[in-house]
Amino acid sequence: MSTGAIAPAEVFRSGLGVQGVFVDAADKEPYERSARHGGGDAVGVLRPGSEKELAWTVGMASQLGVLVVVQGAATGLVSAATPTADGRQWVLSTQRVRDVLEVDPINRSVRVSAGYRLSDVNRAAAEVGLAFPIDLGADPTIGGMIATNTGGARLIRYGGVRENLLDVRAALLEPAAVVVGSDRALRKDNTGLNWPQLLCGTFGAFGVVTRATLKLHPIQRQSATALVAVSDAKAAVHLMCELEAEFGEMISAFEGLSAGALDAVRQHQKNVTVPFATTPPYAVLVEVSSAIPPGRGLDLEAMMMAWLERRMEEGDLEDAVVDKPAQLWRIRHSVSEAVQSLxxxxxxxxxxxxxxxxxxxxxxxxxxxxxxxxxxxxxxxxxxxxxxxxxxxxxxxxxxxxxxxxxxxxxxxxxxxFEGSYSAEHGIGPYNETYYRRYADPQTRQLATLLKSRFDPNGLLGNVDLG
Known part of the structure; x- marks a missing residue:
């Protein structure tokens, strides 16, 4: 098919159908904004419904020379998945790419298309006692999680997406429409170029994730959760080291909360109870958990209570409350909304x-x-x-x-x-691209430019310049 004289929308409809291409303003509007920051104007929205259609769409975009920004659930906070304001980009939505979701309970892995959401994977995994334990406030697509190397509240125990990514498949612009990688569920493979490491955390700059194979973990059968008041952040760090010495790999969360954050919850989340009579200068939400069911010789709540009592006696903490996990986690998850209300x-x-x-x-x-x-x-x-x-x-x-x-x-x-990161979890997007240019060393930017020129020689993919 010659596409030179045919409008891009008609070309894309020929492969995706009427429901695969949106160009009307009302249909485009939900895809032109993100969870918090940014928003622009899209030429149209491309909605492939399978890996095959996604690869075809990427190849056709390359052939036509149209600009594309890839979007999953648009839950990001740096505008990396929304179109720019100049109205020159097409949004390539992966939300309908849901042709594969296969859990392997023996291998503790799941093969999943990019458009499935985190909640979809966990529902399927829970049927066989497993979970993909990346704990987030949002519900992103798997492709978006890979592109940004999502972290979350339980990274201390399980790591982020990169540590739980066994394999990945992605569609390239160059060679156009070629799908690279595989969906082998191997935990060990030292045989050359590793596509998961190249594609995870690079914001979709080099290719579009179509499918992934993820590592699953046993569902935790018991847990103990405490909200602990301490004098300051230094005391919290000391407490963390003490907790690790006591509970080791059973620690699944250690979340810090300032007095300002707790007061915001008190003031603006009337259905959430902060259990301290007086707001402490600093507090930590502590969670330990195990896949061993209760009654098998391990009682985490009793162990937590005993440990906290010893810490109180030795003056390491000012107060502590052990409660149902859901009650205490509600405090932590209410902070963002409460602070915005201030x-x-x-x-x-x-x-x-x-x-x-x-x-x-x-x-x-x-x-x-x-x-x-x-x-x-x-x-x-x-x-x-x-x-x-x-x-x-x-x-x-x-x-x-x-x-x-x-x-x-x-x-x-x-x-x-402090040799730290200015974007620990949210990645790079137009919202913070200035700081990427400010801090990324010249060698890294030069190599990123070299890779970008190989995989996307015409600069059609994404709205972030890594060079």
Whole structure:
């Protein structure tokens, strides 16, 4: 078929059908915005319904020379999956690519198409006592999780997507429509180029994930959860080390919560109870869990209670509450919404080494106080892996120039002084691409440009320039 004289929409309809191509404004609109940041104007929306159709679509986009931004569930927070405002890009949605979902209970793995969501995988895995334990506040597609190397609240136990990705398949623009990789469920394979490592966490810059094989883990049959009050972040880090010495690999979460975050929940989440009479300066949500069922010689709740009592006696903590996991996790999961209710928010997704977390937090507070003295700190995060969601509520009248100065100061502090990450979980997108250019070393950018030129020589894929 010659496509030179045919409009792209008609070409795409010839392979995807009427429901596979949206060009009307009302149909496009849901695909032109993301969960929080960004939004633009798309030429149209491409909706393949299988791996074969997805590969065909990618190949045809390359042949036609049209710009494409790939989108899963659009739950990202850096605008990487939404079209730009110039109206030149097509959105390539993977939500209908759901032709394979096969759980292998013996191998503890699942072969899954890119369009399935995290909740879909866990429902299927739960039928055989397994789970894909990447714990998130959102429900992204598997393809999007791979593109961004999603982390989550239980990374301390299971790692992120990269640590649980056995294999991946992806469609390339060059050679056009070629699908590379495989869906072998191997935990060991040292035979050359590793597509999962190349494609995971590179934001879809080199190809479009079509299918993946993921590692599954046993569902945890018992757990013990506590909310522990401590004097400061330094005491929280000390407590974490003590917990690891006591419980080892059974630790599944260690989440930090500042006084500001807890107060925000008290004020704006009336159906959520913060169990302390007085808000402590800092608190940690601790979870230990095991696949061993209760009654088999392991009683995690009794072990947790005994450990907390010893820590209280030795003065390591100020207060502690052991409760049903759902009750305590509701506090942690309510923080983001509660903080947004306080006013104008400036949010940071940061990470430093665990050993420097407390020092970093103190330095960040000093930097904030110099630039926006009235800012309120409502931070929380995955202290067990060094992650920090440094959320600040600033006065409504705070000038954009002040906010820009604040961002520069915090990011410089994180990256240059503490050797940390300015985007620990959310990846790179138009929202923070400036900082990629600011901090990525020239050699990395040069190599990224070289890879991009090989896999996408005409620069058609995505809205982020890694060079």
């Amino acid at each position: 006013g104008k928010m400036v949010a940071f997704d940061l990470a430093v080494s665990r050993s420097r977390f407390a020092e970093f937090r103190d330095a960040a507070l000093e930097a904030v106080a110099k630039i926006v003295p009235a800012a309120m700190l409502c931070d929380f995060g995955h202290l067990g892996d060094g992650g920090a969601h440094l959320n600040l509520v600033v006065p409504a009248e705070t000038a954009p120039e002040q906010i820009a100065e604040l961002r520069d100061a915090i990011y410089d502090l994180t990256v240059l002084r």
